[in-house]
Amino acid sequence: MKNIYTKHLKTVYILIVFLVLVAVSSIIILDENNKVEPTFSMQSNIVNNIIPKPLNYESGEGAFTLTKNSSIYVKGNTEEETEEIVKIAEFLKEKLKPSTGFELKIVKGNNVPSGSIYLTTVGANKDKGNEGYEVITTPENVKIIGYKPEGIFRGVQTLRQLLPSDIEKNTVTADVKWTIPVSTIKDKPEYEYRGVMIDVARHFFTVDEIKRQIDLAAQYKINKVHLHLSDDQGWRLEIKKWPDLTNIGGSTQVGGGPGGYYTQEQFKDLVKYAAERYIEIVPEFDMPGHTNAALASYGFLNKDGQKKPLYTDTKVGFSSLMTDDEKTYEFIEDIIREVSEISPSKYIHIGGDEADSTKKEDYDYFVGRVSKIVEKYGKTAIGWDPIDTSSKINSSVILQNWKDSNEAARAKNMKMIISIAEKAYLDMKYNENTPYGLDWAGYIPVETAYKWDPTDYAPKELVLGVEAPLWTETILNTEAMDYMIYPRLLGYSEIGWTPKNARNWDEYKNRLKSQGERMKNQGINYYKDENIWTVEKK
Known part of the structure; x- marks a missing residue:
């Protein structure tokens, strides 16, 4: 019994010595000069958790x-x-x-x-x-x-x-x-155009708020920020020849808030800030529909010569520029000329969607003529579908495809930016409990946002890239903007950067999980999908 007891004591002694050594070694580290150095937390960063996934x-x-x-x-x-x-x-x-x-x-x-x-x-x-x-x-x-x-x-x-x-x-x-x-x-990237759109017309966001979103998007290799600068509820960029566009048209927003606008100097500052992050600002002025802010600013844009009342609701399709009046095109050319002088982007987006109050033949003539004005100033026009259905539009114009219909664009060999609403719209709710956003195109959970490819909607040779639009009818502040953009933008960035055959949801989900701590450290109010992150119950 004594020998067994002694053996047990020796075993316990050795174990205690070992534990003490381990404890001491976790407190100090000796460098090569035998100086005591404090230990450091060794965060796990040995696995490839990069988004978008490298080639x-x-x-x-x-x-x-x-x-x-x-x-x-x-x-x-x-x-x-x-x-x-x-x-x-x-x-x-x-x-x-x-x-x-x-x-x-x-x-x-x-x-x-x-x-x-x-x-x-x-x-x-x-x-x-x-x-x-x-x-x-x-x-x-x-x-x-x-x-x-x-x-x-x-x-x-x-x-x-x-x-x-x-x-x-x-x-x-x-x-x-x-x-x-x-x-x-x-x-290297799969597609040359990888964008996010921010609608600053329905609700206005300041220069600093947009700069913050530019900075956050740049870290995931987004290279285009498309600003929706005009709509029924607001006009957001100073046009020096037509100051009432901002004095009147920029004075409100959805719900009747204070609105706001960017001076040309502020816009140039935004462009410079984005360019330093190798991001191109793409300006958009939506027309011939979505134009009530302009119609409320200048009476000559209306058939009766009277200014329209300002509009703060969210209905679409009721407004239209006059497509048969030369004053309309002179007005548009003034805008495109001024914007071309302060925007180095190769693109000007001319809208073109939901022009329900414009006759089809008038619409076709209008978008064709405006695209030529854009071309005159050395820019390439982009338009939402159904711009591709106009007989006056050819392959010199880029289609931003938000509906699953682009047969005309295919037939004309038009390049396309894929922004299918059911997959890529950042204002669509994640689920029925999402506190912001809409659901007319359905819910877009994080998994749904990731599990698609541009070639599901267009031949690869016609795909210029992808863009995720954030319409802001219900987005009033940065907190809401963050919530709807993140983490879905990470998936959209990967769809645009990483080849289809290298992407897998189960593998991506693990990398996305590791990004949660980074987003938290940056103060991003991201949506914490319970299928990806463990959420503490309150």
Whole structure:
């Protein structure tokens, strides 16, 4: 019995010693100079949880650690390109600083020391295109290489997702080790147009509110923000020749609120802010229907010469410009000319939907003539269906397809932006309990929003890309906007970026789950789908 008892004591003693050693090792770490270093929380970021999913991801052993001594090195093929990459480095620095507290140095050159990040276009493959990139991470360095600076910027968004999710906090987090897993990522987009639309006509949103949405969308490689700038309830962009469009037409919104508008200087500021994130602002002025704000601003746009009453309800299809009056086209040309001067986008969206008060032959003539005015100012016209059914419209115009009907566009070989309402409308409720939004096109749960492809609706060679529109009849503030956009926009970004054969809902759902903490850290009021995230019951 004594021998057995002694053996048990020895066993217990060894176990206690082992547990003590483990506890001590979790409290201190000795560096190579035998100095005591504090431990760090090692957040799990070793799995590819990137959204949109990269084309190719190869993992390796080990990790790169970002420290206060790290620098960002930049090198372009030309001095001009180097300066552009410097701005991307400044963007990255500002994104990393709040949570790390690091004041990373930016250095021009390619003699990159260990512990640094290197952004370059030197030696990049042309086949990656303007937005393609590689992120090559070793224990010593991170290299992001793109054929164009735009590709480097897309790679920077991937880099942010390779870091622990605390990187998105806006206060210094001292107990996190800022590691990036050793890996090689090669990536480029499937479609060139990946957009989100914000309706600022039904409810107006300020410059800062739109900038915030631009910044959030950019991290998921969205490259177009389409602003719906006019509708029955409001006109939102200053037109200097016709000031009453904003003085009167911009004075209200759905429900009769205060409305608002952007001056041309504010619009240019928005365009610049978006361009720094390689996002193109696409301006839209809806016509010949959805025009009551204009009709209420100027009497000459109406047959009786009288201004229409301002409108604050949500009914559609009742308003129309006069399609047989030259004053109408002179007015439209003034708008397109002024907008062309302040908008570098290659596109001007001319609306074209729900013109129920316009005769078909008048509609056909009108959209054809307006598209030619757009072309006159060096822009490409985009229009909602049924613009493709006009005999005056050809393949020089792009169809934004929101109904499952585009036979005319196919026959004319028109490029299309796929925005099918039943799949892509961000204002559709998730389910019957959603506190915002509408349901006329049905409910769009997160899974439904992800499980479709543009080629379900058009031949791939005609698909320019995808866009998710947020109509704002019921969206009054940023909280509601966040809720309806996120997390569905992440799925739409992946549909536009990642090839169909590389996408799978069950696998995507796991990556989306990991994004929840990042969205929370950024203050996004996202919809917490109980099929993806565990929601605490109140």
